[in-house]
Amino acid sequence: MAKQYDVLFRLLLLGDSGVGKTCMLCRFTDNEFHPAHISTIGVDFKMKTIEVDGIKVRIQIWDTAGQERYQTITKQYYRRAQGIFLVYDIGSERSYQHIVKWASDVDEYAPDGVQKILIGNKADEEHKRQVAKEQGLQLAREYGMDFYETSACSNLNIKESFTRLTELVLQAHRKELAGLRAAAAPPDLARLEEDEQQPPGGQDSPKSCWC
Numbered sequence: 001m002a003k004q005y006d007v008l009f010r011l012l013l014l015g016d017s018g019v020g021k022t023c024m025l026c027r028f029t030d031n032e033f034h035p036a037h038i039s040t041i042g043v044d045f046k047m048k049t050i051e052v053d054g055i056k057v058r059i060q061i062w063d064t065a066g067q068e069r070y071q072t073i074t075k076q077y078y079r080r081a082q083g084i085f086l087v088y089d090i091g092s093e094r095s096y097q098h099i100v101k102w103a104s105d106v107d108e109y110a111p112d113g114v115q116k117i118l119i120g121n122k123a124d125e126e127h128k129r130q131v132a133k134e135q136g137l138q139l140a141r142e143y144g145m146d147f148y149e150t151s152a153c154s155n156l157n158i159k160e161s162f163t164r165l166t167e168l169v170l171q172a173h174r175k176e177l178a179g180l181r182a183a184a185a186p187p188d189l190a191r192l193e194e195d196e197q198q199p200p201g202g203q204d205s206p207k208s209c210w211c
């Protein structure tokens with residue numbers, strides 16, 4: 001039987017509560033958007049397989065709660081991420097300022113070499129904009145990250161940003177993937193067998209897939 005994927009790994013969504021992390025994920029995996037904000041409890045995840053440069057990549061995407069009270073739980077997930085989205089809302093200067101704090105948490109808890117992308121979400125809400133696109137670009141330059149303005153609502157740059165982070169992770173793991181074609185079993189960068197189980201908080205999460 002043909003292999004369903006060649007490699008699998010984990011991406012993580014981080015950012016303040018309400019910036020649109022869950023909606024970005026639901027748009028990417030299910031092409032759905034829900035206007036209600038029901039805060040994620042702890043962490044939740046979804047899977048999707050995409051093809052990049054002829055490689056079938058199964059990605060496990062972890063959606064974390066932005067609320068401060070869940071930070072102890074969510075930080076436990078940083079260390080096994082290969083790629084991280086740092087997300088702010090272009091209509092919230094505060095969420096943009098907090099990226100510095102999220103990035104310093106990543107430095108502290110995520111593995112060396114983790115790939116990062118900066119996202120300014122809700123780009124459809126131009127009338128509410130508090131953060132200029134140039135500010136996003138500037139911050140991304142400072143951190144050496146790629147930058148996208150996205151909209152989960154209008155489906156702007158969602159697929160592009162997930163694909164780009166996947167490409168960056170693939171490039172960073174080029175050596176491990178060198179023997180990919182010959183491998184009997186798909187390389188398991190995310191040690192998925194442990195992760196197919198419900199995450200703490202995921203079972204109770206009221207918005208696992210319908211946003």
Ligand SMILES: Nc1nc2c(ncn2[C@@H]2O[C@H](COP(=O)(O)OP(=O)(O)OP(=O)(O)O)[C@@H](O)[C@H]2O)c(=O)[nH]1
Pocket residue numbers: 015016017018019020021022023024034035036037038039040041064065066067121122123124125150151152153154211
């Ligand atoms: N206009 C617009 N609204 C969005 C967009 N993305 C999310 N929203 C809305 O913003 C609110 C919060 O979205 P969520 O995806 O739940 O935010 P979150 O970052 O996952 O929040 P926490 O789970 O609390 O960390 C919801 O009302 C969404 O409908 C977007 O791209 N455009």
